[in-house]
Amino acid sequence: MDKNFLEQINKDKLSLVYQSCPNCFNPTLSLFYSVPAVPINSVLLLKSRDEALSFLKGDVNLAFCENCGFITNISFQKDLIEYSSRYEETQGFSGTFTKFHNRLANYLIDKYDLRGKKIVEIGCGKGEFIALLCEMGQNYGIGIDPTFLPDRKPEIKQGEVEYIADWYSKKYADLDASLYICKMTLEHIPQTNEFLSMVRETIGNRKDAKVFFQVPEVTRILEECAFWDIFYEHCSYFSADSIVNLFHLTGFDVKNVWTGYDDQYLMIEASPLLLGTSNSIGLRSSTIKNLVDNFSKTVNLTINQWVEKINLLRKNxxxxxxxxxxxxxxxxxxxxxxxxxxxxxxxxxxxxxxxxxxxxxxxxxxxxxxxxxxxxxxxxxxxxxxxxxxxxxxxxxxxxxxxxxxxx
Ligand SMILES: [Zn+2]
CATH class of the missing domain: 3.40.50.720 (NAD(P)-binding Rossmann-like Domain)
Known part of the structure; x- marks a missing residue:
């Protein structure tokens, strides 16, 4: 994207771009927030300050879809992102986070009677959550993630987990699980409809299978003007409306949508519809559009206030x-x-x-x-x-x- 185009965006925040929505394929999106040259990875372990400062950068240009409510970084280039053993995303060292995970695992085990069942986790990271589910319910788990590290494999006393260091794809269509989990992964995927359609295809005609996804919730980010929750690796931002619309478009029946972890995370539970069928979509209210408008008007002021505050504290x-x-x-x-x-x-x-x-x-x-x-x-x-x-x-x-x- 050239500089003149960006300057034009900054003057007129909600300018229309002719790029189709990766969630619902609506042909136009509205651009509302731009940050040039941010690091393309933010959780890699970097050994020196020089390496950190010269780290590869990309642009954030967030656009909103008025048809399904989805927000996407239209400048995102997925080939730039490194998902390797240097990728350190775990929050498992925090007691607060571990309690949240324990409560969530209990909820899923009770709700879906996950005892002695097979569970697949798409994007399992270091494997803590699938290990927890398998240990607590004596389940058999398969965790799939390109950043999985065998020497950090969680030890469990009962149940069993097999890990595969790979991207989830159609080649895993025969796994035949009772529950498919995908936590904190979909926000890293630009082509959301294509990805969820692939997941739906791998489930096939097993109508008893259940799906549970967790992503960051964007309504809170917009309301709090939390610009620090917007970064390059997260190219896709969901509200309840846009994730329900995505699941409906890709052959799922949505059973439950809720927020947790102080409303930072959005959870969705769904069942597969008959292959080839879909539900209707739409926005239930104008809330998300108003929040996007308001965010675009106030975010630069919020950023400037922080710069002034930090400069003043240091001066003192x-x-x-x-x-x-x-x-x-x-x-x-x-x-x-x-x-x-x-x-x-x-x-x-x-x-x-x-x-x-x-x-x-x-x-x-x-x-x-x-x-x-x-x-x-x-x-x-x-x-x-x-x-x-x-x-x-x-x-x-x-x-x-x-x-x-x-x-x-
Ligand atoms: Zn859309």
Whole structure:
């Protein structure tokens, strides 16, 4: 996309683009948010600041579909993304997150009577969730993910899991599972209709099979003007409407849609319809369109306010660290486009990240213990759901910095 075109977008935020919706194939989309040159990966473990700062960049140009409510990055190029053993996405080191996973596993086991059954997880990451389901219900699981690492395979006392380091595709059509799970994966896939149609095809005529998907929920992102929740790897953004529309278009009957994890995640439960059939689609209200309009009008002001706030704190001699070495932090810091001298360190409890550097913004990731030496005045918490856990962590270290929540 050339520079003149981008300038035109910035003047007239909701400009029409003639690019078809990958969710419903509507031929036009409305462009509403642009961030040029952001790192194309934000959870890779990078060994040096030079490598982090010179990391490959791409543009975010979010467009909205008025037909199905879907939001997509029209500048996304999937071939740029590296899903390898350097990909470190797990949240499994957090007690708050582990509790959420346990509750979700219990819910699915009870609801679908998952005891002694076969379960497939599409995009299982390091395999924690499929292992949990199999251990709790003595199930047999198959976890498929190109970033799976055999030496990080979770140990379980009962049940069994087989892992396949690969992309899920039609060649796995004979797995014959009772439940197909796909968590935090669909938002990484640009051609959402094509992907879900492929998943539907692999289920075939097994009408008893159930499907459970989990993705980030975009309504909250728009409402809170949470620009830090928008990053390159996430090319697809869903509300309840747009995910229901996608499932209806690709041969599923939607049974339940709900949000969890402080409304950060959207869950959908569905059953396959007869092959070749689909349900009707549409938007239930104008809420999502209004939120998109409002976001496009206020986001630049929000970004500028953060830049001013951080500059002022540093001018007053305050040492700031950010808590959470994840995509949210990379997006926050690269969108603000501030030098790493303003915020030098980012804290993360995942020991695999210790000593690595954040793509694009260049901060070094440190363990919480480092703060005893560094003595920060301010800890900026990127995910407010961890407030209690982080406050406890800081108290255990004998530290009492001011904790600022990013959505305050
Ligand atoms: Zn659409």
């Amino acid at each position: 001699g305050k040492k700031i660290v950010v808590w959470g070495g994840s995509s949210k932090t990379v997006s926050f810091l690269t969108t603000l486009n501030i030098p790493y001298s303003l915020i030098e360190f980012v804290v993360d409890i995942n020991p695999y990240k210790n000593g690595t550097y954040l793509a694009g913004s260049g901060q070094q990731v440190v363990l919480p213990e480092f703060l005893q030496e560094y003595q920060p005045d301010i800890v900026l918490l990127m995910n407010p759901i961890y407030q209690k856990e982080v406050s406890q962590n800081l108290a255990d270290l004998g530290l009492n910095p001011r904790l600022i929540l990013v959505n305050e």
